Amino acid sequence: MIRTHEAGTLRPAHVGKTVILAGWVARRRDHGGVIFVDLRDASGIVQVVFREELAEAHGLRNEYCVKVTGEVRERPAGNENPELPTGAIEIVATELAVLSEAAPLPLPVDDHVDAGDDVRLKYRYLDLRRSGPAKALRLRSSANQIARKVLHERAFLEIETPTLTRSTPEGARDFLVPVRLQPGTWYALPQSPQLFKQLLMVSGMERYYQIARCYRDEGFRADRQPEFTQLDIEMSFVTQDDIIDLGEAIVGALWGELAGYTVQTPIPRLTWHDAMARYGSDKPDLRFGLELNELTEYLRGTEFRVFAGAIDAGGYVGAVVMPGGAAQTRKELDGWQDWAKARGARGLAYVVLDAETGEARGPVAKNLSADHLNGLADAVGAKPGDAVFFAASANRREAQELLGAARLEIGKRAQLIDPDAWAFCWVVDAPMFEPAEDGGWTAVHHPFTSPNEEWMDRFEEAPDRALAYAYDIVCNGNEIGGGSVRIHRGDVQKRVFDTLGITPEDAADKFGFLLEAFQYGPPPHAGIAFGWDRICMLLTGADSIREVIAFPKTGGGFDPLTGAPTPITAQQRAEAGVDAKPKAPAAAGTAGGAAPVERAG
């Protein structure tokens, strides 16, 4: 080692020692006769003092990489810096060696200044010299270690699966890789290791996990990147409760060690239907209350056409209260209409309750009967001075989701959310099916998800109501993990395919290799996948998963650092087989099969 100590570890106990440090010039304060340099390495910062004997220190510039020899000294009285862990001491330099110089910086390497995203990404290696971004990567490394420890203690095997695999057109869009040796054929990058982990259960591995890179070619967001990471887990001979217990052990260890927060277990569970009814979301943010109120029965018989139409169609009318919302200006109330329209709704009906009299006012109020208005406050739990927002639709879920989004927006605007709070829940008993565009049914989770015990023998009778052994874990309104019990019985699988309208031929074409494997004594198995980037984002307090990824891409899937993606040369194009014509239109088994993916992340 070319240094004897790490800068950030020096304390008064080191006073009198001669140390050799190596790191970067974080900041300098040149007084002519004396120069102070903040020397930064991975451990932190310490102040180095150069006196006139080391006049070459005048030439130091920000981010020069240097080696300094000096003596640790207590700082003169009154000159301590309580903001630095090393602030009680300083290094009086006796030797200075410039290991490498730094050109003028394209962005400030400064904890106090934040540059724009694209500049930060282009010079991410400089961005990561800052304490905040560096800390995020350190935390992620710790999270990986914690998860591995929990799983290793429970006899899980860490197994890698292919990243060049088979296309899965029924899920998200795949990223495709042309195959030089067989022009016209393509690999896909996996959307998740879902199929492989199920095959590993057939193999008798029994307990599998992987910190797996996954790829999905869809729109990107603050919490979605084209490549992302899942902590992927699968177990044999277990029930839903076993997976939930394991999930709680992992989440408990992560939050305990990295957030100093004791997760209360068991983590509350609510059913998917309860989550939708009470919070208008399948990933409810439980940091605040403000539950939705269904008014379908209360308002039955109303003459207000918007509500009556939804009720008569067998739909839903509901409301959510905005505490103090009556104080909003007309402009703010109109703003809600734009907000709702941006979400594809027609608008957001509301009444405001007069702060003095409690009288209901607003454009909708004159459409409601006196009885309906008089009982409204009690029906929705509103007080004078509140606003009540309504949603009505023939489609129950649509109306609930609008109210759920309004609830979140109210939570933000009315500052009902404690930013330091952690609120976990499991959302269980998700529906197996939802209506498909063609009038049939499509799998909500994926077609290998088992119906729960209640519906095992009769899900065909009411596919719209059948429930699955599928579960999501939610933290502060973010889905951080999800999984299911898988179907391992051929007869059940066949019935599910029948309900989905998948013929045996389709099934063989799409999932043939998995179904074949399931002919050879597949064990009952279940699993879960955690959205690792999101979890690390929450644990670091970041507002984008980009902060916990070493070299992330922009929203357009562009990497400002490397410039990827790039055009290819004519020779690369010729060799890659990109332009090869398919030999025959989609022979059986080569058309690519739909592969289910775990929903987390």
Added chain:
RNA sequence: GCCCUGUUAGCUCAAUGGGAGAGCGUCCGCCUGUCGAGCGGAAGGCCGCCGGUUCGAUCCCGGCACGGGGCGCCA
């Protein structure tokens, strides 16, 4: 694919239908106790790109590109 929003000095951001600004950074000088040091000076700009309106456009209009946020998509 759609909506909102931004793009002005290396970075962060002002301003204006007619002469382009600040802070930080950079370069030069001064300075022995600072800690986002201070003081003085200097350099540094296709005002994102293309087109239109106008006597004249960084500013107004249209298109495009790129960034950010959201919807759809992912599920």
